[in-house]
Structure formats: structure tokens, C-alpha cells
Amino acid sequence: MDFSFSEEQTLLRNTIQSFIQDNYDFDKRREIIQSEEGMSKDNWKQLAELGLLGVPFSENDGGLEFSSVETMIVAEEFGKGLVVEPYIQTVVTCGGFLRRASEAQRQEHLPRLISGDEIWAFAYAEPQGRFNLADIKVSASKSGDDYTLNGDKCVVSAAPWAQKLIVSARTSGDQSDKEGISLFIVDKANDGVSTRDYKTVDGSMASEVSFENVKLNSSSLIGEEGNAHALIELVADETIAALCAEAIGAMSVLNETTVEYCKTRKQFGQPIGKFQVLQHRMVDMFMQYEQSVSMTYMVNLKLEEEDIERSKAASGAKVQICNAAKFIGQSAVQLHGGMGMTDELNVGHYFKRLSMIETQLGNADHHLKKYSLAS
Amino acid sequence: MDLDFNQNDIDFKNEVRDFIKVSYTQEMKDELSRSKNGSASKELHVKWQKSLYEKGWIAPNWPVEHGGPGFTTTQKYIFETEMAHAGAPRTVPFGLSMVAPVLMEFGTEEQKKKYLPDILATNVWWCQGYSEPGSGSDLASLQCKAEDKGDHYLVNGTKIWTTLAQHADMIFCLVRTSKTEKPQEGISFLLIDMKSPGIDVRPLITLDQSPAPYQEVNQVFFEDVKVPKENLVGEENKGWTYAKYLLEFERGNSYSPSLYRGINKLKDIAKDTSIGNGKYLINDMDFVNKLNQCEIEVQALEFVELRIFSALSAGQRVGPESSILKCRGTELQQKIQELSVEAIGYWSSPTVYDSFANINEPSIGPEYAMTITPSYLNGRKTTIYAGSNEIQRNIISKAVLGL
Numbered sequence: 001m002d003f004s005f006s007e008e009q010t011l012l013r014n015t016i017q018s019f020i021q022d023n024y025d026f027d028k029r030r031e032i033i034q035s036e037e038g039m040s041k042d043n044w045k046q047l048a049e050l051g052l053l054g055v056p057f058s059e060n061d062g063g064l065e066f067s068s069v070e071t072m073i074v075a076e077e078f079g080k081g082l083v084v085e086p087y088i089q090t091v092v093t094c095g096g097f098l099r100r101a102s103e104a105q106r107q108e109h110l111p112r113l114i115s116g117d118e119i120w121a122f123a124y125a126e127p128q129g130r131f132n133l134a135d136i137k138v139s140a141s142k143s144g145d146d147y148t149l150n151g152d153k154c155v156v157s158a159a160p161w162a163q164k165l166i167v168s169a170r171t172s173g174d175q176s177d178k179e180g181i182s183l184f185i186v187d188k189a190n191d192g193v194s195t196r197d198y199k200t201v202d203g204s205m206a207s208e209v210s211f212e213n214v215k216l217n218s219s220s221l222i223g224e225e226g227n228a229h230a231l232i233e234l235v236a237d238e239t240i241a242a243l244c245a246e247a248i249g250a251m252s253v254l255n256e257t258t259v260e261y262c263k264t265r266k267q268f269g270q271p272i273g274k275f276q277v278l279q280h281r282m283v284d285m286f287m288q289y290e291q292s293v294s295m296t297y298m299v300n301l302k303l304e305e306e307d308i309e310r311s312k313a314a315s316g317a318k319v320q321i322c323n324a325a326k327f328i329g330q331s332a333v334q335l336h337g338g339m340g341m342t343d344e345l346n347v348g349h350y351f352k353r354l355s356m357i358e359t360q361l362g363n364a365d366h367h368l369k370k371y372s373l374a375s
Numbered sequence: 376m377d378l379d380f381n382q383n384d385i386d387f388k389n390e391v392r393d394f395i396k397v398s399y400t401q402e403m404k405d406e407l408s409r410s411k412n413g414s415a416s417k418e419l420h421v422k423w424q425k426s427l428y429e430k431g432w433i434a435p436n437w438p439v440e441h442g443g444p445g446f447t448t449t450q451k452y453i454f455e456t457e458m459a460h461a462g463a464p465r466t467v468p469f470g471l472s473m474v475a476p477v478l479m480e481f482g483t484e485e486q487k488k489k490y491l492p493d494i495l496a497t498n499v500w501w502c503q504g505y506s507e508p509g510s511g512s513d514l515a516s517l518q519c520k521a522e523d524k525g526d527h528y529l530v531n532g533t534k535i536w537t538t539l540a541q542h543a544d545m546i547f548c549l550v551r552t553s554k555t556e557k558p559q560e561g562i563s564f565l566l567i568d569m570k571s572p573g574i575d576v577r578p579l580i581t582l583d584q585s586p587a588p589y590q591e592v593n594q595v596f597f598e599d600v601k602v603p604k605e606n607l608v609g610e611e612n613k614g615w616t617y618a619k620y621l622l623e624f625e626r627g628n629s630y631s632p633s634l635y636r637g638i639n640k641l642k643d644i645a646k647d648t649s650i651g652n653g654k655y656l657i658n659d660m661d662f663v664n665k666l667n668q669c670e671i672e673v674q675a676l677e678f679v680e681l682r683i684f685s686a687l688s689a690g691q692r693v694g695p696e697s698s699i700l701k702c703r704g705t706e707l708q709q710k711i712q713e714l715s716v717e718a719i720g721y722w723s724s725p726t727v728y729d730s731f732a733n734i735n736e737p738s739i740g741p742e743y744a745m746t747i748t749p750s751y752l753n754g755r756k757t758t759i760y761a762g763s764n765e766i767q768r769n770i771i772s773k774a775v776l777g778l
Binding site: 127129130131134135154196198200208267275278330333337338341351355356363365369 | 652716768
């Protein structure tokens with residue numbers, strides 16, 4: 001057993017840290033998220049040049065063939081920098097599907113993903129389904145070798161920037177059956193695809209996506225028809241592992257910032273960090289953070305395990321991260337007092353991102369239930 | 376001891392409902408339902424308060440001699456409950472329930488005559504100048520100074536977190552009039568005309584991102600502002616006493632009526648939120664248990680409030696027990712906001728940039744979801760303002776438990 005990082009992994013971390021230092025201070029980030037584009041294409045290109053968009057892909061596919069630990073390092077550092085460019089959406093989630101796709105699909109799509117020429121988004125959520133990945137009304141009906149896609153997906157993260165979507169759709173069965181779900185690659189420029197784009201609370205962007213008689217041929221289908229549920233669960237768990245890493249990055253900044261603030265902010269003739277009630281709160285924040293780091297390592301090391309073990313690991317980690325995100329986010333604002341309420345301080349921006357991570361791919365309640373059902 | 380309403384109470388309840396039906400117009404409801412920070416336009420607040428004024432109900436807590444309605448405890452309870460249930464705008468507190476009680480207790484006859492009628496009629500909008508960048512929880516360390524220049528004071532300094540100062544005609548301010556060993560002993564309570572030369576109001580944008588001019592808080596700068604001597608309330612250097620007196624009114628409201636409103640809205644959301652498999656959030660016992668735990672805690676607070684307020688007559692203050700109400704009221708409000716964000720799931724994520732300004736743009740997701748995340752974010756202020764909840768617990772331990 002060994003929890004240390006290799007030299008290469010430390011080097012990777014340093015590379016990302018200097019990328020963020022150079023390109024992503026708080027003011028630059030503000031400019032990016034307030035721009036109409038909402039992200040920086042230059043940054044995306046730079047991430048590609050650093051090889052980061054190829055982290056999880058095999059060398060054959062043009063990637064670096066790194067493990068989940070490297071993905072964890074990237075996501076954690078991006079969490080510290082509050083990076084809005086859609087790394088997890090494109091590389092971890094859509095990349096997770098694509099690296100298990102057919103040879104032909106990998107050859108067709110991965111080069112443009114890894115080179116930064118295409119951004120990808122996963123359209124899975126539907127208004128009626130909440131966090132249930134199998135509750136799908138979007139339908140893909142087959143005639144001959146072709147499919148016709150109809151229905152609506154909601155709050156599709158990164159979709160405004162994406163050229164390609166991966167869409168979960170029902171090819172057979174009832175609305176919440178686990179069987180009968182298929183995955184399709186959809187070009188956003190296809191006839192019948194329409195979006196309503198908007199910014200999100202955490203400085204990112206998302207879309208409402210509608211499909212109206214969108215024609216797809218069989219080369220768009222990932223894996224077997226009707227059999228995608230297990231793959232969706234797997235990739236969702238990998239995404240959760242990366243979101244946990246992003247969250248601990250954000251938590252670490254909030255904890256450091258808060259301790260620093262309480263050392264310097266003086267009231268009643270002394271630093272407020274001298275007050276025991278605040279000390280204990282910061283100690284609890286610190287303990288929550290340490291447990292979150294540990295659960296993040298745990299899930300990232302268990303992604304290769306059998307479905308049930310992996311799923312429990314992901315749900316367990318997400319429960320811990322959701323609870324800690326709430327506690328640390330809220331406490332950081334509280335301990336910064338009125339300043340914590342302002343848009344000009346970074347604290348609120350980290351708090352917002354952590355609040356959104358709580359919901360993404362299921363909140364604490366959802367994953368606690370899932371964990372219990374699997375136990 | 377009983378909880379029953381008599382026929383007069385029932386008649387009164389119907390009268391309140393009828394009033395709301397007529398005065399709280401659909402237009403007002405639409406505007407307020409889109410507000411991210413609970414405030415609406417100045418026009419809406421003034422219009423609403425003037426209708427309450429004409430009915431004689433604008434100041435339920437004022438003594439009759441100053442224009443209060445003389446409600447019984449039961450009537451006051453009915454009034455607040457009905458108003459909250461309908462989601463009617465809250466009256467802006469700075470004039471009616473903050474500076475007014477101070478003037479009644481410590482002001483001169485002239486000051487009472489000059490200011491109280493306009494507060495009652497909402498002819499003048501007040502704001503509160505307490506906190507400063509260096510003086511939050513430690514309010515007594517405040518530095519904004521007023522120098523004695525014979526017939527006037529010369530005020531220099533700054534006040535922060537000044538709620539809705541962009542609308543205000545007057546500000547009541549704590550200022551330093553002398554440097555003493557105990558900082559509390561050199562503070563005075565001044566009334567300042569916001570149109571005085573040398574005052575600058577700058578918006579502070581908060582987490583809910585309500586843009587100016589719909590911002591909730593501001594920083595107010597004073598540069599050589601001349602304030603007539605007659606605007607001093609009570610004695611010079613005794614302002615701390617009046618400030619604390621005011622704070623007990625600021626903290627000593629009843630919270631439970633609006634908390635029940637929050638719970639009811641949350642139940643409606645849970646009934647409307649599909650969770651897949653043809654089920655709704657209201658069928659999810661994990662969520663429902665959390666919601667009901669909240670409701671029980673609100674009821675516990677409600678009965679604390681009823682016990683406290685029924686022991687008071689109009690114009691009386693709550694005392695240090697007001698800190699209990701402030702702690703529980705704000706923490707429960709935050710809990711309800713937190714559960715509301717949880718309830719709407721993915722709809723918590725779309726941003727609404729404008730507040731009630733963009734009334735004609737269709738919402739992303741259900742309309743009720745639009746303001747929930749901004750309200751949750753903005754709601755974090757409640758355990759910070761009016762003396763942080765850490766300070767409130769210090770007050771309870773000192774002044775109530777004698778520790």
C-alpha cells in the first residue's frame with residue numbers, strides 16, 4: 001500500500017499549477033466567465049498543447065494512457081483554480097464513453113478531441129428523471145440502419161461550447177427501465193438539434209437541448225443498442241471521482257483562505273482566529289477536508305473494481321464530498337463575515353462551485369440511498 | 376392558557392385577508408416572485424406601505440399614541456401570519472421598527488413630531504449606518520467621526536452593508552464624537568440627510584448578483600458632511616445605549632410566519648418535482664422527514680415567539696432573549712433555503728442575472744426555481760448581519776445565562 005505520488009505525477013501537478021498561475025488568476029477568470037463566450041478557447045488550446053486533453057486515452061488513440069490518479073490530480077488542481085473550461089465534461093465523461101467505443105469511432109473522434117478542436121458534452125438529464133440515469137424519455141426509433149432522435153435534455157453542462165454531444169436515449173422498454181437505453185454521438189450542427197444556452201451559477205454554461213426528428217446513422221451508436229446502462233453507470237462513477245477531486249481542490253483553497261483571514265482580521269483588539277468558537281469551526285472544516293481527500297483517493301483507486309464495489313465507492317465518496325462541500329462552503333462565507341457575501345472576494349465563487357458539485361450526478365440523499373441499496 | 380380565537384379574532388382575520396386581496400395586486404406578486412433578494416422596486420414598497428398606512432396597519436408594534444393600531448397579541452399574530460401566508464412584502468424596517476422606537480424613547484418632542492409621522496406614512500425612506508469595514512461584530516470600535524463645529528457636526532468616514540441606501544432619504548448613524556478609553560462611551564447617534572453634500576453611495580454586488588440599481592447593500596462615504604446639531608438623538612456620547620436598544624428591535628421580530636411560508640412553498644415544490652419512476656419528491660421519505668423536522672423546529676420557534684410577545688405590550692422591547700429568536704429564525708431560514716435548493720435538483724444551476732427587472736423573459740425550468748439558488752446564497756447573510764450568530768450566542772451566555 002502506498003499513497004505517495006510518483007515523480008511524474010508531481011511533475012504533472014506542477015505543470016497544471018503553473019498553467020493556472022499564468023492564465024487563471026481571479027481577475028482573469030472573472031474576465032473569462034463574464035465574456036460572451038464564457039470560456040477561453042486559448043486556454044483550451046493550451047491544455048491540448050500540454051497534453052492534458054489526452055490524459056486517459058491509450059497511446060494508440062493518441063493519448064497519454066494515464067490512470068485515474070492522474071485525472072484526479074488534474075481535476076484537483078482545476079478545482080483550486082476554479083477552471084471553467086469543460087475538462088471533466090469533455091475528457092472524463094465523454095472521453096470515458098469514447099475510449100470504450102469502437103475502433104472506427106475512436107479513430108474518427110478522438111484526434112479532434114485530444115487536439116482541442118472539439119468540445120464534447122454529455123446530455124443525460126431529463127426534467128422528469130432527476131438523478132435517475134435510467135429514467136429516459138428521449139427516444140431513438142429505428143428504421144433500417146438509421147435512428148430518429150426526439151425529446152428534450154435539460155441542464156446539459158458545457159453544451160453551449162460543444163460541437164458534439166453524447167446523448168442517452170431510449171431505444172426500447174418503459175420510461176425507467178434499465179434495459180433499452182442506448183448512447184448516440186450527435187453533431188450539434190445536425191438538423192433538428194436546437195439549444196437554449198445560459199450561464200450557470202458557478203460561472204460555467206449549460207443548455208436546454210431539444211431533438212426534433214434528428215436523423216442518425218448506425219455509426220453514431222456507441223456499444224450495443226439497448227445495453228448502455230452499465231456503461232453510463234461506469235462513466236458516471238468515473239465522473240463522480242473527478243468531481244470529488246475538483247471539490248477537494250476548491251475546499252483546500254477555502255480552508256486556507258479562511259484560516260488566513262481569521263489570522264489577520266481583527267475585532268475586539270485581537271485576530272478573530274483567537275476566538276475558540278471560530279477555531280473549532282475551522283478545525284471541523286479541516287477535518288471534513290481531510291476525510292474528503294481520503295474518500296477521493298479511495299474512489300479513484302477503486303474505479304477498476306466490480307460494478308457493485310465501484311458504485312458503492314463512488315456513492316460513498318459523493319456523500320462525503322456533498323456534506324463537506326456544504327459545511328466548508330457555508331462556514332467559509334460565515335467566517336469571512338460580510339466580505340464573504342461579496343462578489344469581489346473569491347470565497348463566494350468557490351462556495352458556488354461547491355454548491356453545484358453537490359447536485360451534479362446526484363446529491364447526498366441520492367447517493368446515500370444508492371449506497372444502502374447496494375449494501 | 377388557550378389557543379382559541381374568539382369571534383372578533385375570526386372577523387379580524389377575514390378583514391386582513393380581504394385587505395390583502397385588494398391591496399396586494401397581481402402585478403406586485405409577479406414582481407416580488409422574481410426577486411432574488413426579497414426586495415422589490417422602491418415604488419412597489421412605497422405603494423404597499425402606503426396602502427397599509429391608509430388602513431391604519433402600517434406599524435403593528437407602535438403604541439397607539441404614535442399611530443399604532445392597538446392590536447391585541449392575538450391580532451398581531453393573525454396579522455403577521457396572514458401577511459406571511461400571502462407572501463406580502465415585508466415592511467422596510469429601518470424607519471418603522473428601528474429608528475422609530477429609538478426616537479419614541481430617546482428623541483426630543485420636536486424630533487418625534489418631525490420624523491415619526493413621515494415614517495408612519497412612508498414619506499421618507501430610512502437606512503441604517505452601523506457597520507464599518509473595520510467594525511463588524513466589534514461595532515463599538517467604529518471610526519466614522521463627527522466633530523463639533525459649534526452649530527453643526529462635521530462627519531467623515533464610511534459605513535458599509537447599508538441596505539437599500541440607494542433609495543434612502545435619511546440615514547441614522549453611529550458616529551464617534553470622542554476618543555475614550557472605553558470605545559462605547561464616545562459614540563453618538565446622528566440623523567443625517569442623504570442629500571447632504573459630501574455623501575456618496577456605492578453599490579456592493581453580493582453572491583446573488585442582483586445588479587445595480589437592484590443591489591441590496593452599499594457602502595456609504597461621508598466627506599466633510601455638515602449635520603445640524605438638532606439631528607443628534609439623546610445625549611452626545613450616549614449613542615451606544617440607543618444603538619443597543621435599537622438592535623433588540625432589529626433582532627426581536629417574529630420569524631415563524633415567514634418560515635411557515637417557506638415550508639409551504641417547499642411542500643409545493645416537492646409535490647411538483649418528478650424524481651423518475653413516476654414518483655415525486657413528496658413521496659421520498661428521506662426528503663419529507665427533513666422537511667418535517669424543519670417544520671417541527673419552526674413550530675418550536677413559533678411558540679417561543681408567542682410566549683415572548685404575548686408578555687409584551689406595544690412599544691416594549693424583547694430584551695436579550697431577542698438573540699434566541701435571531702439565532703433560531705435565521706438558521707431555520709437557511710435550512711429551508713438549503714432544502715429548497717436540494718429540492719429543485721438540476722434547476723438550481725441556471726443563473727438569473729437580473730432580479731425582478733426581467734419579468735418578461737421565460738424561465739429555464741419551472742418559474743419558482745429561478746430565485747431559489749440566489750436566495751440560498753443571499754440567505755447566508757442572515758447569520759452574519761445584525762450581530763453574527765456567534766455574537767448572539769455570546770449575548771445569550773452573558774446576559775441570559777450569566778456566564
